[in-house]
Amino acid sequence: MNSFIVASLATVLFFSTLMAEPSAFGAGDISNPEPYGLTQEEKQLLENKKHLNKVTNNLTDVSTHLKKVTVKSNNQSNKLDSLRDRLDGLQGILENLSQKEHFNKKSLKMLDEMNAKRLLNANEFEKRLSDAIQKNALKIEKMKLSLSSLAQVVQEISKNYVTKAEFNSLVMDVNKFKDVVTKEFSSTTMKTMFSGKSKAQIAKEAKNLFDKQRYTEAIKYYSFLIENKYKPARAHYMIGEIYYFRKNYSEAIAYFKKSAKLYSKASYMSILMLYTGISMQKSGDIKNAKAFLKGVIKKYPGTKAAKVAKKQLALIG
Secondary structure, X not given: OHHHHHHXXXXXXXXXXXXXXXXXXXXXXXXXXXXXXXXXXXHHHHXXXXXXXXHHHHHHHHHHHHHHHHHHHHHHHHHHHHHHHHHHHHHXXXXXXXXXXXXXXXXXXXXXXXXXXXXXXXXXXXXXXXXXXHHHHHHHHHHHHHHHHHHHHHHHHHXXXXXXXXXXXXXXXXXXXXXXXXXXXXXXXXXXXXXXXXXXXXXXXXXXXXXXXXXXXXXXXHHHHHHOOOOHHHHHHHHHHHHHHOOOHHHHHHHHHHHHXXXXXXXXHHHHHHHHHHHHHHOOOHXXXXXXXXXXXXXXXXXXXXXXXXXXXXHHO
């Protein structure tokens, strides 16, 4: 279409140039509104000019129409884009509303479940409270019965009341009787247990019980050896070890101390001092514990007891 318009305009300009040369007397002037004296050729040119003017006018109209159509098309395109944007916006709003609806349904469901759970808990609490009230009521009734019985006992005591001095005297008499009976029973039992056995054999059986960790029986054997003055330093040491392993540190220290007084050059003296130091540490006597542990390191260097003492000192700090 554009090439056709350009070609047509060129033809018009060509013929306009040709017609721009007027004749001497005005004849043959095709540019005159009412030309005359035209030759056949000039008549043809005039017709062509009219036709070209018509074509030019038509082309101008077509060009104007095309411009209008283009503008209209652009406007419609812009409107279409605007409508698409609005549609996308509405779609986004719709999706957002759909998500909110889903969230609201989910939240409502959770609230229903929570309310149901709370109601269940409330019913359970009410039931437990009722049970507790009933139990308390039963306890109160039992307490009332106990108080009634106690009141009767108090009345009986009041009838047969003795003074505090009389009561203490009675208690002392009972305790003395118990001690006598216990000693007699223990002595009789011990004599029966060890009858016919030598002290060396009893010491061997005591060590065997100690190795099997039958400490209660072992103490009986070592106590018998102490009473009969058979290696009392070692017997005290062995009972001290039993109390040490039982974590009765105060008793352990007492027996270790007695053993060391009886024989301070025994082969087990490094262990005795080590266990004494640890027992003091466990009892909270840190100062003396350190002194005993340092004594082990100084007096028995290179021994297993010295190595343990070093580690224990490091722990104490």
